[in-house]
Amino acid sequence: MFDLILTNTETVPGREIVRHLGLVQGSTVRAKHVGRDIMAGLKNIVGGELKGYTELLSDAREEATRRMCEEAKTMGANAVVNVRFSTSSVTAGASELYAYGTAVILS
Amino acid sequence: MGGFITVAILLAIGLVFGQINEQNHFKRLRRDEEDLSDILTVNLKDLPLEMQPNGMLVSGNVVVAVDYFKKIATGIKQLFGGRLRSYESLVERARREAIVRMKKEARDIGADAVYNVRLEFTSMGQQPRQAFGGVELLAYGTAVKLK
Incomplete structure (x- = not known):
């Protein structure tokens, strides 16, 4: 998916860190859209997973990671x-x- | 009068389908957890020495909401305080589902352990009185292959 090695540990298994280059960051602000909101409103009656929102958030997170x-x-x-x-x-x-x-x- | 009937119908739908939904979800979770039990998950930062080089970030997220009946029942319960069982089961479902999805992603890339697992919680409801009261759970960690 991304051509870099990403880990949330302080080291990478089996590899040695030669240099620290500093903090990098990526962010994105997303709003939910009306269609999904109506579906979520209906889904809210019976409860359970709101797939539209799950997708929305995971797409947004991917975008932030890419940046x-x-x-x-x-x-x-x-x-x-x-x-x-x-x-x-x-x-x-x-x-x-x-x-x-x-x-x-x-x- | 019409409004009252609508609310009663919504409550009934919420009660019946919400229960069925929740039971099915728990059944599915138990099956998936059993299925994925060979993947080790730990929240330790330190990686053991014996493992194959390279690691990869894996994550799983889910948004779940309570049903209408529970929402109303919780509103009443909140007048007295105490334990809110319906919200306990909501966050439990979300947390377990997020971990299951993370483990699935780890298995897909051929890993057999996930280190430094972190759980992140987000409440999706904007205002207390608004219709939508869902929670998002994100689980992420570093997938590795042990030797």
Whole structure:
């Protein structure tokens, strides 16, 4: 999916970190759309998984990760370690998906 | 009067289908967990020395919501406080489902262990009085292949 090695541990198994390049980050703000909202409203009567929202959030998270990877690549990194995800709601009906990590060069 | 009937119908639908949904979900979760039990998941940062090089980030997420009956029942229960069983089962379902999906992704790439598992919780309801009261659970970790 991404041509970098991503881990959320501080090291990469079996590889040695030669240099730390610094923090890289990627974020995206997404709003839910009306069609999905109506479906979710109906689904809310019976409960259970809201697939529209699951997809929306995982797409958004992928986008944030891709932006982070692009930043890492421009720095000349070949891996990002200690990746973390966080979500914050900026305004009603929209949330920010944020991914950050440390860009490194592996041997 | 019409409004009252609508609410009663919604409550009945929520009660019946919500229960069926939840039971089916728990049944599916038990089966999936059994199926994926060979994949080790730990939340330790330190990786053991004996493993094949390289790792990969895997994640699983899910958004689940309570049904209408539980929503109303919880509203009443909140007047008295105490334990809210319906929300306990909601977050339990979400958490287990997210972990199952993460493990599936790990298996798809041929890994047999996931290290440094982290769980991230997001509440999707914007305002307390709004119709939508779902929660999102994200599970992520580093998938590795042990030797």
